[in-house]
Structures are given as C-alpha cells and as structure tokens.
Amino acid sequence: MKDKFVRYFIPLLLFSAFVSISWAQEQALPELSLTKVSDIEVPQGFTEGLKEGSLVSTNSSLWLVAGCLFPLPGVIASAAYSPRFNPEELQRIAEVKGQSYALGYAKAYETNARNNNYQAAWNGFGIALAIVSILNSLSGLAGSASMASPDGMASSPVPLMKELRYDTR
Amino acid sequence: MTRVSLCLAVAAILLLLSACSQVPVASNMVPNAFSMYKRELPRSISIGKVSGNNPAFKDDKYKITDPTFKQALGDALSKSRLFQKVVYDDLSSNYILEAELVYNDKKRGFGGYPMELFVRYSLFDQINGGLKWSKDIYSYSEEGSLKGRSEQAGRANILRLIQELSQLEL
Numbered sequence: 001m002k003d004k005f006v007r008y009f010i011p012l013l014l015f016s017a018f019v020s021i022s023w024a025q026e027q028a029l030p031e032l033s034l035t036k037v038s039d040i041e042v043p044q045g046f047t048e049g050l051k052e053g054s055l056v057s058t059n060s061s062l063w064l065v066a067g068c069l070f071p072l073p074g075v076i077a078s079a080a081y082s083p084r085f086n087p088e089e090l091q092r093i094a095e096v097k098g099q100s101y102a103l104g105y106a107k108a109y110e111t112n113a114r115n116n117n118y119q120a121a122w123n124g125f126g127i128a129l130a131i132v133s134i135l136n137s138l139s140g141l142a143g144s145a146s147m148a149s150p151d152g153m154a155s156s157p158v159p160l161m162k163e164l165r166y167d168t169r
Numbered sequence: 170m171t172r173v174s175l176c177l178a179v180a181a182i183l184l185l186l187s188a189c190s191q192v193p194v195a196s197n198m199v200p201n202a203f204s205m206y207k208r209e210l211p212r213s214i215s216i217g218k219v220s221g222n223n224p225a226f227k228d229d230k231y232k233i234t235d236p237t238f239k240q241a242l243g244d245a246l247s248k249s250r251l252f253q254k255v256v257y258d259d260l261s262s263n264y265i266l267e268a269e270l271v272y273n274d275k276k277r278g279f280g281g282y283p284m285e286l287f288v289r290y291s292l293f294d295q296i297n298g299g300l301k302w303s304k305d306i307y308s309y310s311e312e313g314s315l316k317g318r319s320e321q322a323g324r325a326n327i328l329r330l331i332q333e334l335s336q337l338e339l
Contacts, residue, residue, distance in 0.1 A: 029204055031325040035308040037333060040289060047287050047305050050272040079278030111276050115229075118277045 044097045049104025058083075058113040060120035067124020078121035083113040191230040191316045198233070198241035198323035203249045205335035212339060213254035215262035216243045217293075221270030231315035232273045233286070233323050242268065245327045251335055264301065264339070265293045271305070275318065283309040284318035288326050292334070302337055306330055 066074035094102035276282035310321035
C-alpha cells in the first residue's frame with residue numbers, strides 16, 4: 001500500500017502542483033501587458049495634468065433638467081455625448097505648462113464632465129420618476145377618499161355642476 | 170401602499186444592493202502569480218502612506234479607495250515573498266513604500282472606454298535615508314463590470330510594481 005502511494009499518488013500530486021502553478025502564471029502574466037511604467041515628471045507631466053484636471057468641477061445642471069424633462073432621451077444623450085475641453089484654454093495651458101500636462105488635464109476634465117453629465121441625467125430621471133409616482137399616489141389617495149365617504153358622490157363637483165347647469169336653464 | 174410605491178421601494182432596494190456590490194475588494198487585487206527576478210530579499214518593507222482616494226470624500230463606488238489599495242499592496246507583497254517581512258506603517262523596517270492613487274476613472278455611457286489607473290509609487294530607504302526609487306505605473310482594464318475593471322487594473326498595477334521592485338539592487 002505504501003509503495004503504491006509513493007509510486008502513484010506523490011507523482012500525481014507533484015504534477016498537479018506544477019500544472020496549477022503554470023496555470024496561475026498564465027493567468028497573471030497577460031495582465032502585465034495592461035501596464036506601463038514611466039518616470040515621474042514633476043511638476044508638468046501627464047500624470048500631474050490628470051491629477052489636477054480631475055479636481056476641476058464641471059457644471060451639469062443642464063443635464064439634470066434634460067433628465068427631468070425628457071427622462072429616457074436625456075439619459076441616452078448624456079451617455080452618447082462626449083464633452084470637449086475648450087481648445088483655446090487647452091492651448092493656453094500647453095504654452096504655460098507643456099503639451100503632456102495639457103493632454104492629461106484635458107483627458108481628466110473630459111472624463112469627469114462626461115461622468116457628471118451622465119450622473120446628472122440619471123438624477124433627473126429619478127426626480128421625474130419620483131414626481132410622477134407622488135402625483136400618482138396622491139390621485140389614488142384622493143380617489144379612494146371620495147369613494148370611502150358616504151356622500152362622496154353627492155359632494156363631488158360633477159353633480160353640482162350638473163345642478164348648476166340645470167338651474168341656469 | 171399603492172402598487173407604484175411598492176415597485177419604487179423594490180427598485181430602491183435593488184439599486185442599493187447593486188451599489189454595494191460595486192465596491193472593489195482588496196483580495197481581488199492580489200495577483201495569483203508573479204514575474205520576478207529575485208525573491209526572499211533579507212529585508213523588511215513597510216507599506217506607508219497610501220493617498221489619493223479617501224473613502225470619506227469618495228464620489229464613485231467603483232473607484233479603489235486608499236485602505237483597500239493599501240491592504241492589497243501588503244497582501245500581494247507578502248504573497249510574492251519578495252521581501253522577508255511585510256508590515257504596515259512601521260518606521261523600523263528597511264524600506265517604506267508609499268503610493269498615491271493619482272487617477273482612477275472611466276468614461277461612462279456608450280463606447281468601450283477602459284478603466285484607467287495611474288499610481289505614483291515611492292520607495293524610501295529607512296537605513297541609509299532618502300528616496301530609493303519612484304515611478305508612475307499606469308494600468309487599464311477593458312473587461313467586466315466597473316468593479317471587475319477596477320480590480321483588474323489594480324491587480325495589474327501591483328503585479329508590475331512587484332516586477333519593478335524585484336529589478337532593483339536592494
């Protein structure tokens with residue numbers, strides 16, 4: 001029994017360990033191709049531009065209104081539209097801080113602006129949905145209250161108007 | 170409660186649950202295997218300050234936060250066995266590694282834009298003093314959900330960091 005164990009099980013164990021290590025390396029190593037190493041260029045490198053461009057606040061109030069007024073088209077348009085950084089401003093930044101800084105700055109700004117627009121449109125969508133559901137609930141409540149009262153039908157404005165119309169005749 | 174209100178409540182709960190599941194996890198950012206030139210350096214390394222995305226000011230759930238990245242860095246360095254000892258915030262260790270999450274974002278909406286991660290690493294020599302090594306490492310991911318992309322970008326970034334560290338004369 002011991003001989004069989006040594007003869008079959010241990011080689012099998014070693015082989016499976018080798019296969020699993022190779023498999024893990026195969027899994028991990030392709031991820032190295034997704035990376036790039038660069039020297040730090042302070043204070044005017046691409047990364048510095050990214051860092052500062054991502055801190056700029058963008059105005060997305062129009063997209064909130066668009067999401068409120070036209071919920072679905074507003075969200076679709078915000079997902080499709082890519083805002084562009086002002087070229088004149090970009091040129092000015094490039095002259096002062098260098099081309100790579102300006103590229104990083106514009107990239108971060110544009111991503112930030114697009115994400116904020118998208119989020120604002122969804123917020124508008126949510127507000128529109130909330131308003132519709134509140135109005136729906138209120139009309140439902142009003143309807144059930146008038147049905148619940150014993151003279152609900154008599155006190156409703158429609159018969160009253162009919163009576164008024166009858167009286168004026 | 171009307172049917173519409175009930176539907177809204179269910180939708181809100183589902184949204185909350187989906188938001189919770191979007192948070193990147195440290196264990197998914199630890200590589201399974203490493204590509205290194207050396208192992209078992211007779212030195213200790215401490216994971217120092219990790220900054221850039223404070224969870225208190227975090228606006229997007231899918232972004233990697235400082236504590237999560239710090240945990241992932243420590244776990245990955247331990248697992249790689251590049252250094253003999255890996256600790257956190259210990260000033261008596263041979264080296265201190267600091268990281269700054271400079272940028273972690275993706276254009277949302279239509280279009281297959283990748284999740285991008287820029288991390289600035291600095292390795293300080295505690296014994297001889299001074300900055301030993303400093304680089305920006307960029308990584309990206311184009312597959313999976315926002316959470317999955319963030320995790321893959323983080324994992325690739327850490328994998329590259331460990332490979333770079335293993336090339337240093339320490």
